Amino acid sequence: MAGCSLRHDRLVSGARLSAANRSACFDAGGRRRQDRVGRGEAIYREYCQSCHGTPKAPFRTAGETSKVGQVTPIDSVKTDRRRLDTYTPELARAQGSLYAGYPADADSAECREYVEDVCRPIQTEEDVQRFRKLRAQCYPARFQHFRKTNGYSNMPLDGLWLRAPYLHNGSVPTLRALLDPQPMRPPVLYIGYDVYDFDNVGFVTAGPDAEKRGWRLDTSVPGNGNGGHEGREYGTELGRDDKDALVEYLKGF
Ligand code: HEC
Numbered sequence: 001m002a003g004c005s006l007r008h009d010r011l012v013s014g015a016r017l018s019a020a021n022r023s024a025c026f027d028a029g030g031r032r033r034q035d036r037v038g039r040g041e042a043i044y045r046e047y048c049q050s051c052h053g054t055p056k057a058p059f060r061t062a063g064e065t066s067k068v069g070q071v072t073p074i075d076s077v078k079t080d081r082r083r084l085d086t087y088t089p090e091l092a093r094a095q096g097s098l099y100a101g102y103p104a105d106a107d108s109a110e111c112r113e114y115v116e117d118v119c120r121p122i123q124t125e126e127d128v129q130r131f132r133k134l135r136a137q138c139y140p141a142r143f144q145h146f147r148k149t150n151g152y153s154n155m156p157l158d159g160l161w162l163r164a165p166y167l168h169n170g171s172v173p174t175l176r177a178l179l180d181p182q183p184m185r186p187p188v189l190y191i192g193y194d195v196y197d198f199d200n201v202g203f204v205t206a207g208p209d210a211e212k213r214g215w216r217l218d219t220s221v222p223g224n225g226n227g228g229h230e231g232r233e234y235g236t237e238l239g240r241d242d243k244d245a246l247v248e249y250l251k252g253f
Helices: 015-028 036-047 083-087 089-095 109-116 125-138 207-214 240-250
Strands: 003-005 072-073 152-153 188-191 195-197 215-218
Touching: 036 240, 109 125, 188 207
Parallel strands: none
Antiparallel strands: 003 195, 072 152, 188 215
C-alpha cells in the first residue's frame, strides 16, 4: 500500500486545488497506469455513466441519457437505509421552516395558522399542496424543494479521489473496496488519518498509525452499514483486471 501525506490545508480548500493536487499526486507522481485508463473508460461508459454522468469534465453535466440527480430506489442500491428512514416527510417540511426571516404576510389568519401547524403530519396530497402554497405566500424566501424520496440520488463523481471514505455514510474506505462485494469490504475503518492510498484510491484507514490518529468507524453499528451498491450493474462482478482498470480511469475525475 503506497502512502503519501497530503498537505491538510490543500485537502480542505476545494475542487480547484483538488484537481491540481490530483494531477501532481497521480499523473506526475507516476501513480496512474496510463496503459489501463482506456480499458477503464470503456467499463465506466458501460456500467457507471448512465447514473453518474458524462465521462468528460464537467462531470455534473448530465448527458441526454444520464440519470444524474435522479433517485435510485433503495431496493436497487441497497446501501444502509438508516439515513433514508430518518428523513421523514415531517422533517422535509420542517426544513421548509428554517431561517424564519420575515413573513411576507404575517398578520393574515392563514399565515398564523401555517406557523402554528408547521409540524402537523401531512396526510394527503391536498395537505401537501396547501402547505406549499402557504409557505410560498407567507415565507417566500424559505427552502421549497426538500422532499422525502425512496432512495439515494445519483451524484456526479467530480473530485472523487478526495471524497473518500465513500457512500453517504462514509463506510467504504476506497474505490477499490467499493468495487468488491460487501463481505470483502473492511468491517472497521480508522478515519481522519490523512495518509493517502494511491493504489486503491482513498485514505489509509488501517494499521497502527491510522488506529492511533484516526477515529474508529465500525460498520456493524446501525447506520454505518457498508453493504449495497453491489451486483452486476454496480461493477462488483467485474474481473480483477477490469476493476483495477476502472480505478485507474476514476483517478482522473
Ligand atoms: C443505478 C445507478 C447507479 C449505477 C449503475 C452506479 N452507481 Fe454509483 N452510486 C449510485 C447511488 C444512488 C449512489 C449513492 C449511494 C449511497 O451513498 O448510499 C452511488 C454512489 C457511488 C459512489 C460514492 C460516491 C461518494 O462520494 O461517496 C461511487 C464512487 C460510485 N457510486 C461509483 C460507481 C461506479 C464506479 C459505478 C460503475 C461500476 C457505479 N457507481 C454505478 C448509483 C449508481
